[in-house]
Amino acid sequence: MEYRQALLKPQRPNPFRMGPKPNAESDAxxxxxxxxxxxATVRLQSDVSQAQLARSIGISFQQLQKYENAKNRVSASMLYEIATSLGVPVSRFFEGLPGNDVTGGETCPLPVDERIDFIASAEGRRLIEGLMQLHPRVRNRVSGLIAALGEEMASLE
Known part of the structure; x- marks a missing residue:
């Protein structure tokens, strides 16, 4: 009987119980x-693959993907290793961040716009890799086709 009453007795919430796993992309x-x-932008500008950069800093390319997609946070020491491997100052990764204005005659940061975001995305990388496999003449024609389609879409809107 005591066992049954214990089962029916309301339980206090456990403060150490883990809640649902947060959505990494939206919670980053x-x-x-x-x-x-x-x-990702600096790596692409340096023409370095994820595998090459990951190998040079001693991590898996999957871990590098997690850093680039903000699934995992990059530690200060790892950010230093990445910057050193790519030949840029650590501050390069903070350029364009709101509240991180450059002063004192330093160069202005490059604007980060949707084109760079697209190139750094998985879809953009696949598109570029596919285009690079084409013969230059064919690649030029595909580029012309894409430009024509873009103009057509703009005229429809």
Whole structure:
């Protein structure tokens, strides 16, 4: 009988119980997302693959993907390793971050716009890799086709 009453007795919530797992993309801090995009941008500008960069800093390419997509936060020491491997100052990854204005005659940060975000995305990388496999003449024609389609779409809107 006591056992049955114990089962029916309301339980206090356990403060140590883990809640639902947060959605990493939506819960990532905007600064972490910005730094991840900047890592991808600098890596692409340096013509370095994820596998090459990951190998040079001693991590898996999957871990690098998590950094670039802000699924995992980048530690200060890892950010230093990435910057050193890519030959840029650590501050490069913070350029364009709101509240991080450059002063004192330093160069202005490059604007981060949707084109760079697209190039750094998985879809953008696949598109570029596919285009690079084409013969230059064919690639030029595909580029013309895409431009014509873009103009057509703009005229329809």
């Amino acid at each position: 801090h905007p600064a972490d997302q910005h730094v991840g995009r900047q890592i």
